[in-house]
Amino acid sequence: MFVRIVKMRFQEDKIDLFLTNFNQVKEKIRGFEGNAFLELYQDKNDPRIFFTYSYWQTEENLENYRNSVLFKEVWNYTKKLFSDKPEAWSVDKIASLI
Template identity: 40%
Template sequence: MLIRIVRMTFQPERTAEFLQIFRDSEALIRQQPGCRHVQLWQDADAPHVYCTYSHWDSAEALNAYRRSELFGRVWPATKALFAAPAQAFSVHPVDAASGLL
């Protein structure tokens, strides 16, 4: 499993637009092959900063989504609302007891 976290800082006056984009696309993202979970987080101290937290079967599944028509619509619309570049990273869960993925 691959976990993807994308931290996005929005122009404060444009957060409602982002939330509408997310509401309109959340279920469609969840339906993408290999997507197991999508969640939206809001920064506790900066209300115009959000993170998407998603689980994917693999990097290949995430990359297929990133090449999809859906992503091609959602990402440019979201990016237009940014106050700063997004920070994105992927991680794998680790069993701390064994040190294994």
């Protein structure tokens, strides 16, 4: 399992559009085969910055999602709202304390 982190900066007047859309698709993303976890964070100092954290069973699962109709619809809508280029990382979790 690995973690996919995506940092997105939105146009200030588009934040509500992003959040509305995210709330409409979050269950579908979370329910996608191989997705084990999904969270959305908002930066405390810059409310235009959001991060998604998603856990994937395999890289193939993430690639299947990235090639899906669902991802294409979500991404095509979301990228129009950006004020800056998004950044993404795929990382292995080394430790987790709960």
